[in-house]
Amino acid sequence: MNLFLDENTSNLKVQDSLREINQSLDVTVNVILHEEQNIALKINSRSQFELQHEFVEIPSFALAGEQLKELNSELHNQFAANQNFFILGEDVRDPYGGTFKVTQGLSSMYPDRVLNMPISEASVVGVSLGLALAGKTVIAEIMFGDFLSLAFDQLLNHASKFHSMYAEEIPIPLIVRTPMGGGRGYGSTHSQSIEKHFAGIPDLDLFVLHPRANVGELYSKILLNPRRVTLVIENKLLYQRSMRDSLPAGYRMLSNSDPFPVTRLCTDQEPDVTVIAFGGSGLEVEKAVPHLTEDEIYLDIFYPLEISRFAVGPMMASINKTKRLLLVEEGAPGLNLSSQYLVEVFGGLTTAAKSELQFRVITSLNRPIPSAKYLEEQSLPHWKRIRDEVLNLYGR
Numbered sequence: 001m002n003l004f005l006d007e008n009t010s011n012l013k014v015q016d017s018l019r020e021i022n023q024s025l026d027v028t029v030n031v032i033l034h035e036e037q038n039i040a041l042k043i044n045s046r047s048q049f050e051l052q053h054e055f056v057e058i059p060s061f062a063l064a065g066e067q068l069k070e071l072n073s074e075l076h077n078q079f080a081a082n083q084n085f086f087i088l089g090e091d092v093r094d095p096y097g098g099t100f101k102v103t104q105g106l107s108s109m110y111p112d113r114v115l116n117m118p119i120s121e122a123s124v125v126g127v128s129l130g131l132a133l134a135g136k137t138v139i140a141e142i143m144f145g146d147f148l149s150l151a152f153d154q155l156l157n158h159a160s161k162f163h164s165m166y167a168e169e170i171p172i173p174l175i176v177r178t179p180m181g182g183g184r185g186y187g188s189t190h191s192q193s194i195e196k197h198f199a200g201i202p203d204l205d206l207f208v209l210h211p212r213a214n215v216g217e218l219y220s221k222i223l224l225n226p227r228r229v230t231l232v233i234e235n236k237l238l239y240q241r242s243m244r245d246s247l248p249a250g251y252r253m254l255s256n257s258d259p260f261p262v263t264r265l266c267t268d269q270e271p272d273v274t275v276i277a278f279g280g281s282g283l284e285v286e287k288a289v290p291h292l293t294e295d296e297i298y299l300d301i302f303y304p305l306e307i308s309r310f311a312v313g314p315m316m317a318s319i320n321k322t323k324r325l326l327l328v329e330e331g332a333p334g335l336n337l338s339s340q341y342l343v344e345v346f347g348g349l350t351t352a353a354k355s356e357l358q359f360r361v362i363t364s365l366n367r368p369i370p371s372a373k374y375l376e377e378q379s380l381p382h383w384k385r386i387r388d389e390v391l392n393l394y395g396r
Helices: 004-043 065-083 121-133 145-159 215-222 282-293 313-322 337-348 351-355 372-377 384-391
Strands: 087-090 113-115 137-141 176-181 205-208 230-235 254-257 263-266 273-277 298-305 324-328 358-364
Touching: 065 087, 065 205, 065 215, 087 121, 121 137, 121 145, 145 176, 205 215, 215 230, 273 282, 273 313, 273 384, 282 298, 282 324, 282 384, 298 313, 313 324, 313 337, 324 337, 324 384, 337 358, 358 384
Parallel strands: 087 113, 087 137, 137 176, 176 230, 205 230, 273 298, 273 324, 324 358
Antiparallel strands: 254 263, 263 298
């Protein structure tokens, strides 16, 4: 009888212990899940003020090569690592390998996963979206950014909607990439920068490459775990450019630690004017630098990469200090990237800076971009216009 009681008591103690362990495990699991949700929330919904604002100099060993080579190399890496990776576009197969040779060599090695499509941008994005919904990771190439307008419905009413419509349970691993910008004499239908029309679409992540972008790293991060549709705007003049290209004399290149960092060019001197430059316009900004240095005017230049968040937090310390701001982009004037960035800037200014801030916006002229070189230069942001506007801001 005593043995039976002892055994019964022992079983009860074991059950109590197991119950306590299970309760502890439940608490631990809930804590872990809560933390994971918080981390995911920070990544996917971080505001401009949650971005990392501290800038550090980029070491020389971290500088990437030419954007075209880096992009092509990263695509080779993705094909080798992921059997479900596809590229669709017009003339993307060898021997042509795309208009700007981004996909050169890929179809020779992966013939079943590099697919030529008809001359229909809506079909290119639509079929790519279907493959993405079926679990494939897809890059859709649009030959020229001007023709992205023909795929607007697929992006606005389909690709950007499915992730949230289905309770964010269905990933949309679709990346649409396309070159934009002028400077090559291609005329009014092949030289536009129309990214502003896509910047306000919810659940569409927009990236715009700039002269100091690490292109291979960008695509590697986007493709690491793509959950919703992404649009990457490349630039025709930047394909042969590199992070390693010489900096303006006296300037250093820095970056913050955000996953998609803001790049900063500055000197050891106190900055006189803060510049936010989008995409290929950064080339003209850098050309203007030596002419301003002659007048002992120093710029604090910022190149945002992830545009869709309109995150100005990393620039605010500089803007509050200089109280002079110049925004430069190739797009047409009105309702553009610069205007929304200005709204965000005013929201982050100190009370004193709000009344003192001087700003200018430089865009392409409000007319179709000509193909004649001298007329095209007049239409696009040019280093002389940038120099003159900086001098105006500085009161000279």
